[in-house]
Amino acid sequence: xxxxxxxxxxxxxxxxxxxxxxxxxxxxxxxxxxxxxxxxxxxxxxxxxxxxxxxxxxxxxxxxxxxxxxxxxxxxxxxxxxxxxxxxxxxxxxxxxxxxxxxxxxxxxxxxxxxxxxxxxxxxxxxxxxxxxxxxxxxxxxxxxxxxxxxxxxxxxxxxxxxxxxxxxxxxxxxxxxxxxxxxxxxxxxxxxxxxxxxxxxxxxxxxxxxxxxxxxxxxxxxxxxxxxxxxxxxxxxxxxxxxxxxxxxxxxxxxxxxxxxxxxxxxxxxxxxxxxxxxxxxxxxxxxxxxxxxxxxxxxxxxxxxxxxxxxxxxxxxxxxxxxxxxxxxxxxxxxxxxxxxxxxxxxxxxxxxxxxxxxxxxxxxxxxxxxxxxxxxxxxxxxxxxxxxxxxxxxxxxxxxxxxxxxxxxxxxxxxxxxxxxxxxxxxx
Numbered sequence: 001x002x003x004x005x006x007x008x009x010x011x012x013x014x015x016x017x018x019x020x021x022x023x024x025x026x027x028x029x030x031x032x033x034x035x036x037x038x039x040x041x042x043x044x045x046x047x048x049x050x051x052x053x054x055x056x057x058x059x060x061x062x063x064x065x066x067x068x069x070x071x072x073x074x075x076x077x078x079x080x081x082x083x084x085x086x087x088x089x090x091x092x093x094x095x096x097x098x099x100x101x102x103x104x105x106x107x108x109x110x111x112x113x114x115x116x117x118x119x120x121x122x123x124x125x126x127x128x129x130x131x132x133x134x135x136x137x138x139x140x141x142x143x144x145x146x147x148x149x150x151x152x153x154x155x156x157x158x159x160x161x162x163x164x165x166x167x168x169x170x171x172x173x174x175x176x177x178x179x180x181x182x183x184x185x186x187x188x189x190x191x192x193x194x195x196x197x198x199x200x201x202x203x204x205x206x207x208x209x210x211x212x213x214x215x216x217x218x219x220x221x222x223x224x225x226x227x228x229x230x231x232x233x234x235x236x237x238x239x240x241x242x243x244x245x246x247x248x249x250x251x252x253x254x255x256x257x258x259x260x261x262x263x264x265x266x267x268x269x270x271x272x273x274x275x276x277x278x279x280x281x282x283x284x285x286x287x288x289x290x291x292x293x294x295x296x297x298x299x300x301x302x303x304x305x306x307x308x309x310x311x312x313x314x315x316x317x318x319x320x321x322x323x324x325x326x327x328x329x330x331x332x333x334x335x336x337x338x339x340x341x342x343x344x345x346x347x348x349x350x351x352x353x354x355x356x357x358x359x360x361x362x363x364x365x366x367x368x369x370x371x372x373x374x375x376x377x378x379x380x381x382x383x384x385x386x387x388x389x390x391x392x393x394x395x396x397x398x399x400x401x402x403x404x405x406x407x408x409x410x411x412x413x414x415x416x417x418x419x420x421x422x423x424x425x426x427x428x429x430x431x
Contacts, residue, residue: 001035001042001356002326003109004102009095010065011058014086014388016098019059021046021356024376024395032349033374035356038104043377044349047332048360048391049367050381051421055389056360059381060328063358064204066099069114069121070197073178077146077171080118088387096122105196112193120146120172128189136189139176146172148179156189202327207334211312212300216245216285224318232314236343238307242288244297252280309335313344320348320355332359342372368409375402380419390418
């Protein structure tokens with residue numbers, strides 16, 4: 001589970017901003033929101049609300065970038081890291097960027113920090129608490145010679161060969177964790193950290209992410225129960241009684257092979273195997289609807305965007321209930337009726353144990369529903385005067401602004417909570 005997550009000089013974030021899943025002292029909705037782990041009271045849910053271009057998605061992008069540099073290290077030292085620092089300033093483009101995450105995995109707390117530019121990882125550090133804080137490794141980069149230097153904590157006993165192997169596999173634009181993936185050496189603390197990034201922290205779900213294929217493949221591989229997904233869909237009033245999955249082999253044309261080779265990121269071995277087989281397996285999905293006792297099938301392409309979106313969310317919900325994951329989700333309400341949005345959130349809160357969701361939203365109803373939402377689970381992103389992102393929680397406001405009796409939505413509309421777009425009048429002059 002995530003405890004704290006911070007980013008600095010990353011995208012629209014200029015100064016350090018921190019989002020915490022640590023619950024405040026309130027016992028409101030305790031049984032549904034709170035995970036007890038490692039002596040912490042952690043929230044299952046954090047929702048970021050704010051104006052367009054205020055940096056909501058940037059907060060999620062930071063997590064996705066962090067996951068990428070751990071699990072998908074660059075192969076060439078000339079490759080640049082895929083991010084931009086804060087650009088609306090004369091100094092920040094020349095400064096380093098920083099990300100840090102504090103999390104619990106298998107009852108051990110880890111604190112991971114990384115500092116970087118577009119060309120290189122400048123420094124990196126991993127600590128754990130078992131039970132007391134101890135350093136696992138510190139890394140710094142010789143930027144002149146483009147060489148990685150790693151120093152292990154006093155409790156880590158590794159010989160010089162181990163150290164040399166890890167350093168030689170950690171390019172200056174790789175994290176130590178990414179470099180470790182290129183070796184066959186064993187290091188339990190790194191294995192555990194990588195396992196958390198791979199299996200707990202899941203890829204970012206954008207509004208454009210087509211979850212249907214992802215969920216269907218999970219059903220096919222028995223990682224998700226089809227019955228579970230159907231039950232979730234039934235509760236959402238879609239009248240879906242079955243999911244029909246058919247596999248079909250299709251020949252691959254030379255033009256498609258050329259496109260795959262040039263455009264897609266695929267290993268040489270996989271591409272060679274694909275070319276030898278000369279075909280690809282496509283999966284077709286039909287939904288069976290039971291209406292007035294009669295059964296009808298409809299290809300998924302003919303379903304509404306909301307139905308397809310919620311099919312994907314039903315799969316995510318099944319994963320979150322059966323396993324321990326965190327899914328970052330951009331614009332949680334996209335294509336969903338407000339009641340369906342609440343249905344998903346409540347189903348998640350009621351049925352999960354150690355999973356988390358970090359999502360952005362434009363749904364203002366969350367500000368006017370204390371029966372469902374805690375103050376410390378609601379965050380605001382505000383665009384400051386210098387266009388940088390400011391991140392803060394509803395729980396950060398004292399009682400002079402937000403009391404138990406305060407209508408939070410009205411307080412937001414009046415500007416007391418900031419996070420609103422600064423709009424002009426409605427008259428437009430055309431020239």
